[in-house]
Amino acid sequence: MTEIIDTTEAENQIRRFFERNLLELQAEGGHALAPEVRETAFQQVLLYWRKLRSLAERVTDTEVKLSLPEQRTPRGRPFAIEGVVDIVREDGRTTMYDIKTHPPDEVRANAETYARQLNVYAHIWQELRGESLDQTAIICTAFPEPITEALRSGDGVRLAAEMDQWEPVIPIPFDAQGVAGTVSDFAAVVDRIEEHDFAPPSLAQLREPLPGMRRPFGTAVCRNCDARFSCSPYRRYMQVASRASEATFRQYIEDLGPDSEREAYVAAALEAAPSTSPQDLS
Numbered sequence: 608m609t610e611i612i613d614t615t616e617a618e619n620q621i622r623r624f625f626e627r628n629l630l631e632l633q634a635e636g637g638h639a640l641a642p643e644v645r646e647t648a649f650q651q652v653l654l655y656w657r658k659l660r661s662l663a664e665r666v667t668d669t670e671v672k673l674s675l676p677e678q679r680t681p682r683g684r685p686f687a688i689e690g691v692v693d694i695v696r697e698d699g700r701t702t703m704y705d706i707k708t709h710p711p712d713e714v715r716a717n718a719e720t721y722a723r724q725l726n727v728y729a730h731i732w733q734e735l736r737g738e739s740l741d742q743t744a745i746i747c748t749a750f751p752e753p754i755t756e757a758l759r760s761g762d763g764v765r766l767a768a769e770m771d772q773w774e775p776v777i778p779i780p781f782d783a784q785g786v787a788g789t790v791s792d793f794a795a796v797v798d799r800i801e802e803h804d805f806a807p808p809s810l811a812q813l814r815e816p817l818p819g820m821r822r823p824f825g826t827a828v829c830r831n832c833d834a835r836f837s838c839s840p841y842r843r844y845m846q847v848a849s850r851a852s853e854a855t856f857r858q859y860i861e862d863l864g865p866d867s868e869r870e871a872y873v874a875a876a877l878e879a880a881p882s883t884s885p886q887d888l889s
């Protein structure tokens with residue numbers, strides 16, 4: 608997969624940044640990545656840079672923190688809404704970009720949901736910060752399926768063709784009128800979380816794809832969920848999908864990967880552990 612992508616000096620610098628960030632994340636979280644996963648992640652960063660280089664170079668305000676403080680839930684709990692966006696100001700126009708790790712098809716199919724969030728950010732930007740705004744858009748960092756397949760195939764020509772087709776920037780019109788409704792929906796969710804009033808979706812829901820997804824929810828979403836090993840609908844989903852018995856399934860969840868991966872996890876955990884000197888113990 609790696610050999611179909613040549614890198615320039617700028618991209619070698621991105622590689623160095625990537626490795627440094629990865630080390631910091633490992634030290635913070637104690638999680639290591641298997642070499643193949645690390646390489647796949649780097650390829651995503653690299654192709655994302657190649658596709659969006661001209662936009663990245665035009666960003667005027669990067670990682671702008673937006674905050675809507677002093678909100679109250681229906682049950683009186685205080686809460687705030689926060690977000691981080693990038694801003695491009697050029698030719699008298701201001702565009703706000705929100706970066707999502709979701710694939711473009713999913714964002715297009717659920718544009719209304721994303722618009723609700725952008726409306727809140729637009730409200731904060733315009734009303735609380737007194738800034739002008741002409742357009743909002745989502746930047747999708749996840750590859751569309753055809754690019755993943757082209758990478759897997761090792762065919763550079765196919766990859767170049769798919770890169771041309773890839774449209775990771777999706778304009779989403781904003782409408783600050785709907786902000787009150789969105790904030791009150793957030794507030795209701797805060798109350799439910801605080802009261803532990805939540806449950807996973809049913810097995811039937813796990814078998815259905817979400818709008819814009821080709822794979823079922825149980826595969827597209829649950830496989831990336833840290834709670835999956837203690838989630839009963841997901842356990843049932845896996846059992847049915849693999850027609851496995853409980854004993855077989857136990858083997859599946861107890862499989863922590865090959866020795867090399869386990870050693871990498873241990874090394875990352877040791878690096879992440881606070882260093883203790885004899886003076887610390889005295």
Ligand code: SF4
Nearest residue numbers: 807829832835838841
């Ligand atoms: S595995 Fe995670 S995402 Fe999937 S249903 Fe369970 S809690 Fe939800």
